Amino acid sequence: MATCDRDELREVSAAVLAVTAHLSVREVLQTIVSAARRLLDARYAALGIPDGRGSFREFLADGLTDAQWRAIGPIPRQHGLLGAMLSDPAPVRSADIRTHPRFEGWPAAHPEMIDFLGMPIVDGDEILGELFLANKRSGRFEAEDEELLKLLAAHAAIAIVNARLYERSRELSIVEERQRIARELHDAVTQKLFSLRLTAEAAAALVERDPARAAAELDTVRRLAADATAELKSIVVGLRPVDLAGDGLAAALARQAELLDRVHAAKVTFASDTVPRLPAPREEAAYRVAQEALHNALRHGAPSRVSIELRRAGPGVVLTVTDDGSGFETAAKAAGQRLGLASMRERARSAGARLHVASRPGEGTTVTLEVPGG
Numbered sequence: 035m036a037t038c039d040r041d042e043l044r045e046v047s048a049a050v051l052a053v054t055a056h057l058s059v060r061e062v063l064q065t066i067v068s069a070a071r072r073l074l075d076a077r078y079a080a081l082g083i084p085d086g087r088g089s090f091r092e093f094l095a096d097g098l099t100d101a102q103w104r105a106i107g108p109i110p111r112q113h114g115l116l117g118a119m120l121s122d123p124a125p126v127r128s129a130d131i132r133t134h135p136r137f138e139g140w141p142a143a144h145p146e147m148i149d150f151l152g153m154p155i156v157d158g159d160e161i162l163g164e165l166f167l168a169n170k171r172s173g174r175f176e177a178e179d180e181e182l183l184k185l186l187a188a189h190a191a192i193a194i195v196n197a198r199l200y201e202r203s204r205e206l207s208i209v210e211e212r213q214r215i216a217r218e219l220h221d222a223v224t225q226k227l228f229s230l231r232l233t234a235e236a237a238a239a240l241v242e243r244d245p246a247r248a249a250a251e252l253d254t255v256r257r258l259a260a261d262a263t264a265e266l267k268s269i270v271v272g273l274r275p276v277d278l279a280g281d282g283l284a285a286a287l288a289r290q291a292e293l294l295d296r297v298h299a300a301k302v303t304f305a306s307d308t309v310p311r312l313p314a315p316r317e318e319a320a321y322r323v324a325q326e327a328l329h330n331a332l333r334h335g336a337p338s339r340v341s342i343e344l345r346r347a348g349p350g351v352v353l354t355v356t357d358d359g360s361g362f363e364t365a366a367k368a369a370g371q372r373l374g375l376a377s378m379r380e381r382a383r384s385a386g387a388r389l390h391v392a393s394r395p396g397e398g399t400t401v402t403l404e405v406p407g408g
Contacts (some may be wrong), residue, residue, distance in 0.1 A: 074170065203400070350405050
């Protein structure tokens, strides 16, 4: 193999590897433009990605000095041959670009270009951009030059598509994070704020006739406010619920039952076997489902009793929250649209658990969650 062939292969390899290296998409595309100019022995090379508004989001060139760039002026619009290449996937090869029917000239400071090779950058049926060369130093652009430029344009397409996918995944991550925060706020903080409001109202009613009891209620208000603040911090940084940070799910549910029993009129009880510790995501899902079930019962069901049970089921657990409140029709369309039920179902699904909600008007509600082990 001749030395020039080996050098060419190294240049192609460097351009291809740049697509997968830890470089920005602009750096990758600039590498491809520079490699194309060197490999095909052209004086000038450029790559443009349209912005959807008649101009270019990216326009990279190689072979021009900074002074030439400044003299040429702003990024070109999608007119003439540049516009044509964004609507036709066929390559353009001309011995004198000035004779092309779509040629419309260039700015006064633009270098004179004669022979030209242009390649649309395509992904399937979509034209993502264009890569072109001008003024071959030795001879004219030939068919083999066109094939090599087509290869480099294909790798430019990979870089552009990868950049798009990354941006879409980033947008999706932002949406998912917003949904997570909405669920956490609804499941955890809303319940504590509701309890805090009831306790504050009770303290206000007792201030004059029973100051000692009012003071005790205000202590509970302070504790609820501190818990809500801790939950908010936990949600913002994506940590586990603070109640799970210590002794696990059973202890967290016991504390939750004790708190709710103290601040609500309904009798709230908790019973548990000696249950195994579960992976953190499954313990959190079970805890959040329990919180939502308790919140729904105490806020909407007007129950006299609410019970929480946590039982061993092989390597996993079964969580049951039962109330004797007003109940609801589970088949009703409105029930399926309630944020609380949707949140519980999503949490169960994400943890690989099975959720069952049984309720009828006037007969209370039972929420059962079967959580597998590790």
